[in-house]
Amino acid sequence: MFEGVFPAIITPFQRNAGKDLDLDGLRSNIAFLLKSGIHGIVPCGSTGESATLSxxxxxxxxxxxxxxxxxxxxxxxxxxxxxxxxxxxFTRAAKDVGADGVLVISPYYNKPNRSGLIKHYSALADLDIPVxxxxxxxxxxxxxxPDLIAELAKHPSIAGVKEAS
Structure with missing residues (x-):
């Protein structure tokens, strides 16, 4: 379903006091990446400061x-x-605006157990968008x-894993 190079993009901000999003900078970055021959793109990942975005x-x-x-x-x-x-x-909103899929990090800080992780990822996969x-x-x-990922992969909406261990 998803293959090739999918850069996780930065979220640029203006240098003003309010630190507003720099949408022109975002557009410019995306245009550059598209010309570079990427196969997909990942906004709002950890590289894009997702944990700090409203x-x-x-x-x-x-x-x-x-x-x-x-x-x-x-x-x-x-x-x-x-x-x-x-x-x-976040996942519903991404689906509603037409995202092709979502990249989902495990909950951090509270570190759920195996059962909690299964419930977390299953709830997102149940939204009927590739996860x-x-x-x-x-x-x-x-x-x-690996055995947990194999169990999660049984859900038809689990589309893959970004592995960074």
Whole structure:
């Protein structure tokens, strides 16, 4: 479903006092990447400072990315959060604006157990959008073992894993 180079893009901000999103900078970055021959693009991942973006900023960055991508490459929106309810909200919003899939980090800080991780990822996969699990123990404090990923992959909406362990 998703293959090739999918850069996780930065979220540029203006240098003003309010640190507003720099949407022209975002558009310019996306245009450059598209000309470079990428196969897809990932807005609002950890490289894009997702943990510090407001809901409105998440929405706007994903919308602008979709507009600029213009259907040329898939958009895999970062929708992970430390809590499942917020991740669901981000994932629904990404789906509603037309994201091709979502990249979801495991909840960090509270580090759910195996059962909690299964419930978390299943709740997101049940939203009927392709979900790529992001295993990044350096950020979450826990590694997802292969047997857990195999169990999660039984869900038809689990589309892959971004492995960073």
């Amino acid at each position: 809901f409105a900023e998440h929405e706007k960055v994903i919308e602008v990315t979709l507009e600029e991508a213009g259907g040329k490459v898939p958009v895999l929106a970062g929708t992970g959060s430390n809590n499942t309810a917020e991740a669901i909200r 790529v699990i992001y295993n990044v123990p350096g950020r979450t404090g826990q590694n997802l073992p």
